[in-house]
Amino acid sequence: MNVRLYVLQRATALLMVPLILGHLAIIFYATRQGLTAADIFGRTKGSIGWAAYYAVFVIAASVHGAIGLRAILREWGGLTGRALDLAMWAFGLVLLVLGLRAVYAVVV
Amino acid sequence: MSAADTTEKPRDAAHGTIEVSIWRGRDEGRYETFRVPMRESQTVLDIVTHVQRHLDPTLAYRFACRVGVCGSCAMTVNGRPRWTCRTHVSKVVENGRIEIGPLANLPVIKDLAADMSPFFEKWQEAKGAFTPSKTREADIEPISPETRERKIIDAAIECINCGVCFAACDTVRWNEDYMGPAALNRAWTLVNDVRDAGNAARVHAVAQGGGCHACHTHQSCEQHCPVGLNPTASIAGLKRRTMQAFIRGELE
Ligand code: SF4
Ligand code: SF4
Ligand code: FES
Numbered sequence: 001m002n003v004r005l006y007v008l009q010r011a012t013a014l015l016m017v018p019l020i021l022g023h024l025a026i027i028f029y030a031t032r033q034g035l036t037a038a039d040i041f042g043r044t045k046g047s048i049g050w051a052a053y054y055a056v057f058v059i060a061a062s063v064h065g066a067i068g069l070r071a072i073l074r075e076w077g078g079l080t081g082r083a084l085d086l087a088m089w090a091f092g093l094v095l096l097v098l099g100l101r102a103v104y105a106v107v108v
Numbered sequence: 109m110s111a112a113d114t115t116e117k118p119r120d121a122a123h124g125t126i127e128v129s130i131w132r133g134r135d136e137g138r139y140e141t142f143r144v145p146m147r148e149s150q151t152v153l154d155i156v157t158h159v160q161r162h163l164d165p166t167l168a169y170r171f172a173c174r175v176g177v178c179g180s181c182a183m184t185v186n187g188r189p190r191w192t193c194r195t196h197v198s199k200v201v202e203n204g205r206i207e208i209g210p211l212a213n214l215p216v217i218k219d220l221a222a223d224m225s226p227f228f229e230k231w232q233e234a235k236g237a238f239t240p241s242k243t244r245e246a247d248i249e250p251i252s253p254e255t256r257e258r259k260i261i262d263a264a265i266e267c268i269n270c271g272v273c274f275a276a277c278d279t280v281r282w283n284e285d286y287m288g289p290a291a292l293n294r295a296w297t298l299v300n301d302v303r304d305a306g307n308a309a310r311v312h313a314v315a316q317g318g319g320c321h322a323c324h325t326h327q328s329c330e331q332h333c334p335v336g337l338n339p340t341a342s343i344a345g346l347k348r349r350t351m352q353a354f355i356r357g358e359l360e
Contacts, residue, residue, distance in 0.1 A: 001322055003315035003354045006347070071322075075282035 005067050012064040019057045044106045051107040058099030066092030131209040134216045152185050152192035169220035179268035183220050184209040189275035191334040212275040227271045234291035235313045239306025249303055257300040264297045264342045266335050273329035273339055285318030289329035289339030292320050296342035311353050320346035
């Protein structure tokens with residue numbers, strides 16, 4: 001891992017700490033209040049705030065996870081060079097697409 | 109036989125024997141068992157020397173100073189890397205047995221002699237050589253022991269290049285590009301050396317893929333370093349320094 005990946009991974013970790021706490025609070029709130037799917041959609045659909053919150057979360061998680069997976073593949077999978085970077089990008093993009101698709105589904 | 113009840117006996121007397129398994133061969137090889145007389149204050153290096161002088165003269169191993177200064181006698185003793193000249197048998201013997209192998213994470217030349225070349229190549233990669241900023245004609249620069257930089261250096265400078273930390277580090281084992289604790293610890297002392305002129309290149313070198321950011325902060329190096337250094341802390345210092353340089357755009 002070079003300094004660029006290191007900084008990106010630390011920065012996204014820092015960004016995700018409040019997002020994760022918020023996310024957990026939201027889950028507790030939704031289950032405690034017995035919100036139905038319709039209730040939830042009623043609040044998220046068309047909300048720029050929720051779209052931004054979870055889009056940032058998804059992007060941070062994709063970057064963070066892909067860099068972490070790269071380290072694991074490097075050390076335990078013996079992958080190096082171009083194959084290693086390709087694997088990182090592929091995994092990151094899959095996470096990003098899946099995550100953004102889910103965000104799209106709840107806010108649009 | 110326990111090593112405890114030896115006080116009444118003459119200093120050199122053998123009291124029982126110890127079963128010693130010693131690695132024979134190169135990267136392929138096997139452990140060979142010897143019985144060696146136990147003595148008071150015996151070190152692991154004493155055992156190896158006994159085997160070579162009295163039981164099998166073809167045994168290859170390496171040592172020089174025998175007092176913990178030169179860093180050439182490190183081996184794997186009952187699974188852990190140690191400086192054998194300062195490791196008492198009584199401290200490491202398990203059930204009257206001791207297993208001695210070459211230092212891990214390095215190629216084996218023969219028997220207990222590991223090839224230290226990769227270790228020193230990493231030292232070069234991390235720019236572990238002092239880069240003078242003055243000529244020999246210049247006056248010697250006074251460095252106060254009270255400065256922050258000199259205190260940082262003091263904490264890390266006493267490395268004897270034994271390779272124990274290199275053998276103890278999982279990241280070294282997993283990632284052949286990783287420079288390892290000793291080389292990075294050395295780089296950190298030079299980064300803090302106000303007389304050194306090579307720090308732009310050094311900070312750049314340790315910010316690359318095999319540099320300080322590959323360290324997982326396991327602290328295995330710190331745990332095993334026989335002279336009590338803390339390479340993990342030095343590496344953390346390099347991480348901070350390279351991060352600052354990166355954010356200021358000084359790298360690349
Ligand atoms: S702290 Fe870093 S250098 Fe030390 S053993 Fe762990 S990974 Fe290796
Ligand atoms: S840091 Fe400690 S363990 Fe590592 S080479 Fe130097 S003296 Fe040996
Ligand atoms: S022989 Fe010199 S350090 Fe052990």
